[in-house]
Amino acid sequence: MPSVPLLPRSGRRVFVALGDSFTEGVGDRDERLPNGVRGWADRVAEKLAKADPGWRYANLAIRSKRLRHIIDEQLEPALRMRPSLVTLYAGGNDILDLTTDMAALMADYERLVAQLADTGATLVLFTGFDVKVSALLEPLKRRNTFYNEQVRAIAKEHGAVLVDYWCLDAFHDRRMWDSDRLHMSKAGHKYLAGQVLDQLGVPHKITPKDWEPPTRLTFLEWERRQRRWVHDWVLPLFGRKLRGVTLGDSLTPRWPEPVKVPRKGGLKKLAAETPDAGTAP
Incomplete structure (x- = not known):
């Protein structure tokens, strides 16, 4: 492989992706792949293999995993794999839980990052995007800002x-988002x-x-989309919260x-070639 200074030179080539729906690939549908999605991490793995077999x-x-689940369920398996490259996005679902103690969340996040960094693997972290879903969620912006400031400091440390x-301005285009407005579309995953x-x-x-500028919606078109979004995504989300279940429980x-x-x-x-390749034992 051509010299890539940010990847280890040990010769070991193991990429492990940790996280929630962002990294699972939700929004980038492909029924030929496990869980029916593809996502940015699959694409990164494929380009790594093409550059260096x-x-x-x-x-x-x-999907739906909180930081505590990622620590409890994903950290130890990842460490056993002795990765040379690790990506981590975690905490987005916690931010949406209004009872989350943000200081405690980021302390746990830093402990997780420290354990991953101690492996010697190249570690990739992500800030979160300010998704313009609804004015109802604007109060979360302060929590997002705090999260991002902490992630930047932890990454540097x-x-x-x-x-x-x-800071990725391309994601201000609504076509980069799936119909639920919370997950990236295929175009979004590819860009990331x-x-x-x-x-x-x-x-x-x-x-x-290379898109044309997005068309401006009329009020009736906007209102129709809002009603469809509430019916298809918001009400089911609140229904799951009331029942104490998530979309990831059976996955x-x-x-x-x-x-x-x-x-x-x-x-x-x-x-x-191997239909059970992505099936957990």
Whole structure:
């Protein structure tokens, strides 16, 4: 592989992705792959394998997971894999829980980051984006700002690579988001993969969508979309909260053990050849 200073030179090539729906790939639908999604992390793994054959990849992320779940369920498996590259996004779901103690959350986050950094792996962290879902969620902006300030400081303290998602202006376009307005669309995941690869210095040919400027909605179109969004996403979300369930409760990690990523055909080829490749034991 061409010299990539941000990746270890040990010869060990194991990429482990940790987190929640952001990293699982929700919003980027593909029924040929485990859990029916693809996502930015799969794309990063494929570009790593294309640039330097032999990379192995595990994705332990599951939608709806809080930071405590990621620590309890994903940290130890990740450490056992002896990764050379780790990506972590965690805490977004905690921010949405109004009872979350943000100072305590970020203390736990830093302890998790410290354990991952101690492996010697290249560690990639992310700030969160200020998703313009609804004016009702504007009070969360202060919590998002605090989270991002802490992530930036923690990344600097532990020598992590930072993908400052908050500052990626491309995501102000609504077409970068799925219909639930909380998860990236296919275009969003693809764009983010390019940003991660750029930060790591890995060659790729991912290019941003060359879109026409978004059309301005009439009031009736906006109102119709609002009603559909409330019916399809907001009410079911509150219903799950009342029942104490999440969309990730019945799911297992997409790639629970490191799989060798084919240089040609990528993970779709692997899934077609070994249908249980992404099924947890």
